[in-house]
Amino acid sequence: MPSLDSLKSQRTLDAGGKTYHYFSLPDAAKTLGDLDKLPMSLKVLLENLLRWEDDVTVTRDDLSALADWLKERRSDREIQYRPARVLMQDFTGVPAVVDLAAMRAAVAEAGGDPQKINPLSPVDLVIDHSVMVDKFATPSAFEENVEIEMERNGERYAFLRWGQKAFDNFQVVPPGTGICHQVNLEYLGRTVWTKEEDGKTFAFLDTLVGTDSHTTMINGLGVLGWGVGGIEAEAAMLGQPVSMLIPEVIGFKLTGKLREGITATDLVLTVTQMLRKKGVVGKFVEFYGDGLADLPLADRATIANMAPEYGATCGFFPVDDITLDYLRLSGRPQEAIELVETYCKAQGLWREQGHEPVFTDSLSLDMSTVEASLAGPKRPQDRVELPKVPAAFNDFLGLRLKPAPKEEGRLENEGGGGVAVGNADQVDGIDYEYEGSTHRLRDGAVVIAAITSCTNTSxxxxxMAAGLVAKKAVEKGLQRKPWVKSSLAPGSKVVTEYFQAAGLTSYLDTLGFELVGYGCTTCIGNSGPLPDPIEKAVQQGDLTVASVLSGNRNFEGRVHPLVRTNWLASPPLVVAYALAGTVKVDLSSESLGNDKDGNPVYLRDIWPTQKEIADAVQKVDATMFRKEYADVFAGDEKWQAISVPEAETYVWQDDSTYIQHPPFFEGIAGDPPRVQDIHDARILALLGDSVTTDHISPAGNIKADSPAGRYLREHGVEPRDFNSYGSRRGNHEVMMRGTFANIRIRNEMLEDEGGVTIHVPSGEKMAIYDAAMKYQEANTPLVIFAGKEYGTGSSRDWAAKGTNLLGVKAVIAESFERIHRSNLVGMGVLPLQFKDGQDRKSLQLTGKETITLTGIDGVELRPHMPIGLEITREDGSREQTELLCRIDTLNEVEYFKAGGILHYVLRSLLAA
Incomplete structure (x- = not known):
């Protein structure tokens, strides 16, 4: 119960013919002080704390700390945040449901009621990460890909159907519907949430956490949400608050308007580069300024979507008339729209022209200065202006060039443009035959052109710009180059509706951009195989080829294992590069090809005007959204035909290679083991900067000769049926074998690329998994050393789970990305940070040392305390220094002592 001096002041408001109860921020401000200049994103946190104030988990001091933030523009106060709901996608959702099923099994084994394990907050899981681009550039591609998807993922989908029936507050959006963030933006998100309680209807802000880092997309709708690992999301849905420090908030002022020919994608790549350079990891970014009045909500969502790429916890946009316009367009009920306006104005959460909150720091952008851009070749923050793409590619090529045999002759159909500096040996590329014709593939050839991802397909x-480029190109007689694997994978069926209404579908089809599915596809690494002759040509010539995709991630090894350079671009530029067939042509000045009369056609000749785009966008209307979302949870006949048992606890199948009972909760009924110092640990890997969660736990292809591939073959699975790591996240045996198995990861203990290490006692080179198992047999603890931004990228809980199962007790890095650091703590792995001036290189680590870490003893452990590091070298000499403990909150200390956050929750439930 709240204390007598609680700031809770319950008021009512009328909207849409109904009366709503709410807790008033203006009333709280009478005690806390003027909140007008507080960033809108922090007002959302304040409203959340006010609603949950109970004098136990949320106190008057917590509320005062948020108000006092204005004095220092930062705070070291830890708060307990309770989001209204949880969003999941299937790659991260399946292991989360596996954990819930395992927790139910553990409760039942301990003699408790399995129903104790049930989501207390609404959970929506959208199946969007499983469809692959197996079939493309054919009218039947969509149907065939869905058929393959259902066949590949039958076990997983049956398991999710069981979860849908077994758990309360758990809904599943079936496959073939859309991408979770686009479905969230277009349908699930409400901006203002409501709940019936004690005979009253309460209104409060829509807030969420999601098991995908791009959950931030919903920030464009004025909904505060960000990505967390599945581990943290499970705890949230089981009633555990999200423990966090009140964040710093960086203001980003937008002024002006985009110029003719410049897209929202160009804007977001510019914003991403600026914010990554600024340094916003672990901070909120809030957009403000009068430029917002001319920034459509879809553009806001595109910018918000990329928050993980610029490193922020979220990229928040306040509520205003643009928000209401989008709610109206997307078919939300009128009473809900009226509630959003009335509630936000009553709470001081409505953006007024000229309003400028106080921020920790700020930067600004005049949108009229934005240039046409791509990002690449391997990081989303590496923006390259369109004319400079060939030079950027040549720079990359020069770094990894290897001599290849020169072939005589030259064909008219060449993949790749001009000649790279110092690349004389490969100027002629490799000939290949495909569909009855001979072509030549060269460095720089665009082998994948994908309109994909929620970032832009929303x-x-x-x-529409992409469709119009396709229309103009077809009318001039242009075709995509024959080596380009082209695909269109929208984030919702609404896109199909408005392409049809605008008369653009046939033109996209003509260029090979037929619908391949409604899902993440290429952006998540589900690009599918390249045609066999092209794959062989790439391998034969050791060619450096390219993908161009309208996605948000282009990390090494993510899109396709043979495609070394990957470029993020707007959908219309994806179409343009499919026509050009190479990234070694300057599309701003060189031709894409010749028209029917043999005249050169330039990008400017087929690029639509803003008016043409605006006229096409007028074809989008609310009826399309209402139609496609009318029965969004029903699924097609194949989904409805999946039969599952009605059982409280899941019946595990020993022979399943998709779903296995994980070992995390074995012996949970006893007391947790005491946290102790780590003595004489071995180094499993020495890693560099920007090691992503894709490097740590890949989502894509499983190599036949990898530990995971060997496991699957031993269990009767043929390589053609391996599917992907992402699809097998419900099986810990596959995932622990896949940890650090990315083909592009570089362990500095040796020169080889890929997931290998040196097993120091024997001196043998072997897969990281195999070495870890040898160390486990000898009861030897393990540590990882790394550089800056360790764990950047997707909110991939298996990057922490796999690390735990390999026997890694601590990860020591120069800095951590927010979600992965939290996930490590949540799995009982200790994140430690070098102090300024030190790193693995200054300590001259080779990987052959033994490591002792002191000060971890459970009695002493506290946030940000110093941890002793003792290095014993091969010659027996020792060196001591201190590290910073990156357990950041008191709650995290308790989670770590319990062995992880889910262990803490489960022990609490068993004790209740």
């Missing part, structure tokens, strides 16, 4: 302006 935005009608850039999607």
């Amino acid at each position: 935005n009608p302006s850039v999607m």
Whole structure:
């Protein structure tokens, strides 16, 4: 119960013919002080704390700390945040449901009631990460890909159907519907949430956490949400608050308007580069300024979507008339729209022209200065202006060039443009035959052109621009180059509706951009195989080829294992590069090809005007959204035909290679083991900067000769049926074998690329998994050393789970990305940070040392305390220094002592 001096002041408001109860921020401000200049994103946190104030988990001091933030523009106060709901996608959702099923099994084994394990907050899981681009550039591609998807993932989908029936507050959006963030933006998100309680209807802000880092997309709708690992999300849905420090908030002022020919994608790549350079990891970014009045909500969502790429916890946009316009367009009920306006104005959460909150720091951008851009070749923050793409590619090529045999002759159909500096040996490329014709593939050839990802397919302006580019190209007689694997994978069926309404579908089809599925596809690494002759040509010539995709991630090894350079671009530029067939042509000045009369055609000749785009966007209307979301949870006949048992606890199948009972909760009924210092640990890997969660736990292809591939073959699975790491996240045996198995990861203990290490006692080179198992047999603890931004990228809980199962007790890095650091703590792995001036290189580590870490003893452990590091070298000499403990909150200390956050929750439930 709240204390007598609680700031809770319950008021009512009328909207849409109904009366709503709410807790008033203006009333709280009478005691806390003027909140007008507080960033809108922090007002959302304040409203959340006010609603949950109970004098136990949320106190008057917590509320005062948020108000006092204005004095220092930062705070070291830890708060307990309770989001209204949880969003999941299937790659991260399946292991989360596996954990819930394992927790139910553990409760039942301990003699408790399995129903204690049930989501207390609404959970929506959208199946969007499983469809692959197996079939493309054919009218039947969509149907065939869905058929393959259902066949590949039958076990997983049956398991999710069981979860849908077994758990309360758990809904599943079936496959073939859309991408979770686009479905969230277009349908699930409400901006203002409501709940019936004690005979009253309460209104409060829509807030969420999601098991995908791009959950931040919903920030464009004025909904505060960000990505967490599945581990943290499970705890949240089981009633555990999200423990966090009140964040710093960086203001980003937008002024002006985009110029003719510049897209929202160009804007977001510019914003991403600026914010990554600024340094916003672990901070909120809030957009403000009068430029917002001319920034459509779809553009806001595109910018918000990329928050993980610029490193922020979220990229928040306040509520205003643009928000209401989008709610109206996307078919939300009128009473809900009226509630959003009335509630936000009553709470001081409505953006007024000229309003400028106080921020920790700020930066600004005049949108009229934005240039046409791509990002690449391997990081989303590496923006390259369109004319400079060939030079950027040549720079990359020069770094990894290897001599290849020169072949005589030259064909008219060449993949790749001009000649790279110092690349004389490969100027002629490799000949290949495909569909009855001979072509030549060269460095720089665009072998994948994918309109994909929620980032851009949620935005009608850039999607219509792509359709119009296709229309003009077809009318001039242009075709995509024959080595380009082209695909169209929208984030919702609404896109199909408005392409049809605008008369653009046939033109996209003609260029090979037929619908391949409604899902993440290429952006998540589900690009599918390249045609066999092209794959062989790439391998034969050791060619450096390219993908161009309208996605948000282009990390090494993510899109396709043979494609070394990957470029993020707007959908219309994806179409343009499919026509050009190479990234070694300057599309701003060189031709894409010749028209029917043999005249050169330039990008400017087929690029639509803003008016043409605006006219096409007018075809989008609310009826399309209402139609496609009318029965969004029903699924097609195949989904409805999946039969599952009605059982409280899951019946595990020993022979399943998709779903296995994980070992995390074995012996949970006893007391947790005491946290102790780590003595004489071995180094499993020495890693560099920007090691992503894709490097740590890949989502894509499983190599036949990898530990995971060997496991699957031993269990009767043929390589053609391996599917992907992402699809097998319900099986810990596959995933622990896949940890650090990315083909592009570089362990500095040796020169080889890929997931290998040196097993120091024997001196043998072997797969990291195999070495870890040898160390486990000898009861030898393990540590990882790394550089800056360790764990950047997706909110991939298996990057922490796999690390735990390999026997790694601590990860020591120069800095951590927010979600992965939290996930490590949540799995009982200790994140430690070098103090300024030190790193693995200054300590001259080779990987052959033994490591002792002191000060971890459970009695002493506290946030940000110093941890002793003792290095014993091969010659027996020792060196001592201190590290910073990156357990950041008191709650995290308790989670770590319990062995992890889910262990803490489960022990609490068993004790209740």
